[in-house]
Amino acid sequence: MKKLISFLLLYSFAVAFGQGYHPIDTADYAQRKDFLKNFSANTESLIKKSKSEYPGKRGNELSKIYREFSKEFEQKVKDKDFVFNSVFDAKVKSLIERLRKNNPQVPQNLKILISKDNTPNAYCFADGTFVINMGLFNWLNNDDQLAAVISHELGHKVSEHTAKTFLNMIDQDQTDRVVVQNIKSTRENRNQRAFDVLKNRIYRKGAENRRQEMQADSLGYSIFKNSDFTKTEFINTLKRLEDFDTISPRKLNVETYKKYFNLPKQEFKEKWLQKEDFSLYNYNHYREKLNKDSLKSHPEIVLRINNLKKVFPELETEAADEKPAGSYTVLEKTAEMETLPNFYHSEDYGIGIYAGLQFLQDGKEEGYCKAWLGKCFAKIYEARKNYNLNRYLDRVDPKNQSESYQQFLNFMWNLSLDEIKNIADYYKTTES
Ligand SMILES: [Zn+2]
Known part of the structure; x- marks a missing residue:
């Protein structure tokens, strides 16, 4: 039995490494x-x-x-x-x-x-x-x-x-x-x-x-x-x-914050999760990705589907189950992992950290995600130091953000400059 367990451990170790994500080549x-x-x-x-x-x-x-x-x-x-x-x-x-x-x-x-x-x-x-x-x-x-x-x-x-x-x-x-x-x-x-x-x-x-x-x-x-x-x-x-x-973005659990921000040199502080008084925030700063309102203005997809069914009666039969992904899975996985460098590239450091934490919560590519967390926190530190964090981190906007995202933004805005630096330094040393 013991042998089996160690084999299983070894096997999952090997699998984890065998599947380690290789970022796409940008030497083009x-x-x-x-x-x-x-x-x-x-x-x-x-x-x-x-x-x-x-x-x-x-x-x-x-x-x-x-x-x-x-x-x-x-x-x-x-x-x-x-x-x-x-x-x-x-x-x-x-x-x-x-x-x-x-x-x-x-x-x-x-x-x-x-x-x-x-x-x-x-x-x-x-x-x-x-x-x-x-x-x-x-x-x-x-x-x-x-x-x-x-x-x-x-x-x-x-x-x-x-x-x-x-x-x-x-x-x-x-x-x-x-x-x-x-x-x-x-x-x-x-x-x-x-x-x-x-x-x-x-x-x-x-x-x-x-x-x-x-x-x-x-x-x-x-x-x-x-x-x-x-x-x-x-x-x-x-x-x-x-x-x-x-569909609203997935929830980030409180345990996840405690797991990734309780560091050897900086203990986790409950006060980081405190919610601020919303009335202090300005409301006109938002980004399309997590904003529910901008999405309501989409051309109505139901109308488009009905139109297609009218023009092409063969589509009238209720849509079948989705086909399995097959070889498409590789593309899906690559695009998912590139989410973090993509947010970093577009200077969406706050959202990048949020996405990285969600990946970590889901048990995805730990070293890789932690390394991106470090890069984004380093940028957040620079921005905070230069008084332009507003450009890279959304303000809390209760009307247009999910509970989970508001919680995240409260956490981020609650961190002091030194605390941000400690987190950045800790994760910067992580190798992907
Ligand atoms: Zn179109």
């Missing part, structure tokens, strides 16, 4: 350079095309937006917001090939970029650049669901929705909202920039937006059903994306 200088070269050439031909297609003011304004857009986007590529050498690229390319088989209308000149963004979202640009967020791999459950999202985006591309969206803005004299040359980009005005008009398509309200979404659904589903994917997964995908908006 050559690919980045190559992409930028192609991208700027594509932009120029897109501008040329727009000017001949829409003579006069509309074409000029459209060109201005595309130029502004490409400037912003190139900067994001230079800032390493995208990864080029990952398991994700190969998967997306192979899914597009499968979609192309019976669909000659799928464009040939598509460029795939994987974004270090944890929100499950994808978008495509007028020139054929496709951006797929890592969060999508983490949130969706199988190849078919990913293919459904890609099909939907192809629907936008085939219908030229990008140009139509911008032309609408030009016709309504709203171009000042997207062309913001010479205005320094801050977190607050980022949502108004040209790049984000596309990126946040999903958050936009209004009848025109809903019409575009439904059109992309219908066209996307036509492409999807011509391929060898399971039809009902298209509906499952929409439901899954709706879940992201309605």
Whole structure:
């Protein structure tokens, strides 16, 4: 019996190490350079095309937006917001090939970029650049669901929705909202920039937006059903994306705080968990990820599902169970583990710590998570020292945050500068 136990211990030790997470390779200088070269050439031909297609003011304004857009986007590529050498690229390319088989209308000149963004979202640009967020791999459950999202985006591309969206803005004299040359980009005005008009398509309200979404659904589903994917997964995908908006983040237990913040040189203090008087906080600072309100403005997914069922009666039969993940599991796991470096990259250090603690609570990759905890706490320490912690850590906002997240924010704001430093130093020495 004793032998068995030690074998089991040894075995789980070996498994733990065998499965130790290897971060994705970010040494992609050559690919980045190559992409930028192609991208700027594509932009120029897109501008040329727009000017001949829409003579006069509309074409000029459209060109201005595309130029502004490409400037912003190139900067994001230079800032390493995208990864080029990952398991994700190969998967997306192979899914597009499968979609192309019976669909000659799928464009040939598509460029795939994987974004270090944890929100499950994808978008495509007028020139054929496709951006797929890592969060999508983490949130969706199988190849078919990913293919459904890609099909939907192809629907936008085939219908030229990008140009139509911008032309609408030009016709309504709203171009000042997207062309913001010479205005320094801050977190607050980022949502108004040209790049984000596309990126946040999903958050936009209004009848025109809903019409575009439904059109992309219908066209996307036509492409999807011509391929060898399971039809009902298209509906499952929409439901899954709706879940992201309605399911509140998982709870962080008090025991978890006690376990990870009771350090050899600094005992855990109960007062860290005390709740502050909310009336002292300002309410206008929030981020989309944990904000329940912004999610209510989504185009109604139920309406979209009903529309699809009306146009395609075969979807009327209640959606089947989700297909098993199979080889997709690897992508899901990679995207999940990249959540922490992604939050660090976007300077969301507070949320990064929150996610790291949730991973630790769930028993995931201890060394790796602790190392990211250390990196984020080091940044929180710098920010606290420089009096700009507000930029990296949300304020408590009882109306828009889950109980668990409020508890976390109270904990973080209750720590003194020295206490933060001790935590940072302790976890900085952890090796992943
Ligand atoms: Zn869409």
